[in-house]
Amino acid sequence: MNSKVIFFILSISILSCKNREDLTKVESKVSNNFDQYITILGIAQDGGYPHIDNTEEFNDVKEGKYKKELVVSLGIIDKQKRKKFLIEATPDLPEQLAMLDAGHLQHDVIIDGVFLTHAHIGHYTGLMHFGREAMGSKGINVFAMPKMKYFLENNGPWSQLIDLQNIKINSLENKIPIDITENIKITPFLVPHRDEFSETVGYLINGKIRSALFIPDINKWSLWKKNIVDEVKKVDYAFIDATFFKDGEIPRPMAEVPHPYIQETIDLFKNESKEIKSKIIFIHFNHSNPLIHKNNKERIQLEKEGYRFANTEDVFPL
Numbered sequence: 001m002n003s004k005v006i007f008f009i010l011s012i013s014i015l016s017c018k019n020r021e022d023l024t025k026v027e028s029k030v031s032n033n034f035d036q037y038i039t040i041l042g043i044a045q046d047g048g049y050p051h052i053d054n055t056e057e058f059n060d061v062k063e064g065k066y067k068k069e070l071v072v073s074l075g076i077i078d079k080q081k082r083k084k085f086l087i088e089a090t091p092d093l094p095e096q097l098a099m100l101d102a103g104h105l106q107h108d109v110i111i112d113g114v115f116l117t118h119a120h121i122g123h124y125t126g127l128m129h130f131g132r133e134a135m136g137s138k139g140i141n142v143f144a145m146p147k148m149k150y151f152l153e154n155n156g157p158w159s160q161l162i163d164l165q166n167i168k169i170n171s172l173e174n175k176i177p178i179d180i181t182e183n184i185k186i187t188p189f190l191v192p193h194r195d196e197f198s199e200t201v202g203y204l205i206n207g208k209i210r211s212a213l214f215i216p217d218i219n220k221w222s223l224w225k226k227n228i229v230d231e232v233k234k235v236d237y238a239f240i241d242a243t244f245f246k247d248g249e250i251p252r253p254m255a256e257v258p259h260p261y262i263q264e265t266i267d268l269f270k271n272e273s274k275e276i277k278s279k280i281i282f283i284h285f286n287h288s289n290p291l292i293h294k295n296n297k298e299r300i301q302l303e304k305e306g307y308r309f310a311n312t313e314d315v316f317p318l
Contacts, residue, residue, distance in 0.1 A: 034317035035080040041096040042070030043310045046122025051287035071122045072284045081181040087115045093126030113141040119197035130166045140167045148198035192223040207318020212237040216284040219258040242282035277306035
């Protein structure tokens with residue numbers, strides 16, 4: 001059976017699904033047969049897991065109690081057009097690019113483009129691997145908002161990447177979509193965050209049949225001009241900030257690192273149907289968040305209610 005026939009059958013399967021639970025089953029069974037899709041390349045907050053100054057976590061990973069988690073990144077693949085993109089340039093970029101190359105799409109370009117959300121360490125510092133000390137790449141397309149672009153152009157060592165033409169900065173504008181292939185478009189939108197060096201954006205990703213929201217970092221939902229419940233209802237997947245589970249989770253004032261706690265998010269969605277809740281895919285877990293672990297009881301309970309949790313190598317058809 002050729003790929004076009006498979007795609008037609010799978011598309012009919014999706015259209016005939018009665019609810020989100022059915023859609024989830026289709027994803028898990030046939031995702032790799034789709035021509036366009038998102039894959040999860042990391043789920044952890046900027047510091048990764050295990051985290052610096054946490055020897056116990058390193059021992060837990062070494063002993064097999066928990067698994068290492070890479071920093072949050074999405075891969076976007078269009079096999080039909082033979083294009084692949086990253087959202088975020090994390091410190092784990094080499095491993096994440098290798099995952100895309102070995103498991104999804106291999107061609108003569110290591111990556112067709114990298115989209116950045118903001119200038120915090122887990123989201124752009126992987127660009128260093130394109131430099132002369134490592135790959136020495138030529139003309140890697142990097143997509144950035146105006147302040148992010150200015151930051152890279154006017155601060156070393158990032159400016160050297162531009163001077164040596166290791167990377168090429170492509171400008172993004174708030175709410176202006178761009179077609180990354182004939183089948184996929186991506187739209188940046190501003191969100192409130194600790195914008196010390198750049199603005200912060202989330203992304204709306206539109207494929208041929210499905211759409212996704214990606215907001216790994218935001219201060220609080222109440223500070224956003226949009227209503228998160230309404231925005232989730234508009235898409236098929238919503239990969240949203242799950243940095244912390246609840247207040248008091250880390251031994252310093254949490255106002256210094258504002259994020260919507262998972263408890264706050266589920267409170268906003270408590271009156272919504274299981275179908276709506278299942279659109280939410282929590283991502284960007286701080287090492288302190290107990291829900292980063294699959295066997296956590298509270299996570300299991302939330303999954304029963306419909307909420308979903310990102311796992312590295314998950315695939316979501318577009």
